[in-house]
Amino acid sequence: MQWDLAQPFTTRFTVTAExxxxxxxxxxxxxxxYIxxxxxxxxxxxxxTMDDYERLDRALVVIRHEIDYTAPAFEGEELEMATWIVxxxxxxxxxxxxxxVRISxxxxxxxxxxxxxxxxxxxxKLRRLPLEFNTAYLPAVVTK
Known part of the structure; x- marks a missing residue:
């Protein structure tokens, strides 16, 4: 697969009728x-996990999505989604x-x-990222 960045975390989806x-x-x-x-x-x-978020009384909430749709997907197609913490x-x-990405x-x-x-x-209310978030997420940051 031709990914935009190195070391993606990926998962696959099959497009359902719904x-x-x-x-x-x-x-x-x-x-x-999917995101x-x-x-x-x-x-x-x-x-x-969500249990950790609840224990720490923290959440990461979306403040902005910038989405570029470049082609449609259709029922039954196999798709692969990659993500990176950037x-x-x-x-x-x-x-x-x-x-x-459409797999086919x-x-x-x-x-x-x-x-x-x-x-x-x-x-x-806005709060600092807890140490547990730093420990988990910081090593996963991929540079653009």
Whole structure:
């Protein structure tokens, strides 16, 4: 697979009928679900689960998505999504990059850059990234 950056974390999806919109291709909102799913899978692999987030009273909330849709996906197609942590300021912000590829022809269908802010789960107020986040995420940062 031709990835935009080295060392991607990847996961595969099969496009289901539920993902298809009235234009007969994957609805744009479905890509956000893929983004969320691969982000959590990557986080879990790095050692941070939702249970850890709850214990630490922290969440990484999306503050900005920049998405480029370059080609449609259709029902039954096999897709592979890659993600990288590309920015980590050790204070409040994290950024991920994503690339979605159709496996059959290796065509890139979507690219996304997402910025997150660290907040408390209980109040939603901005808070510093906890040490446990630094330990898990900082070694995974890939430079562009």
């Amino acid at each position: 993902a298809i919109d009235h234009y007969k291709h994957v609805n744009n909102a479905e890509y956000l679900r 969320e799913e691969v982000s959590w899978q990557h986080s879990n692999k790095l050692g941070l 920015e980590y300021d050790q204070r409040f912000r994290v950024a991920r990059q994503f690339q979605l 022809d290796q065509k890139t269908l979507m690219r996304c850059y997402t910025r997150f802010a660290c907040v408390t789960l209980t109040s939603g």
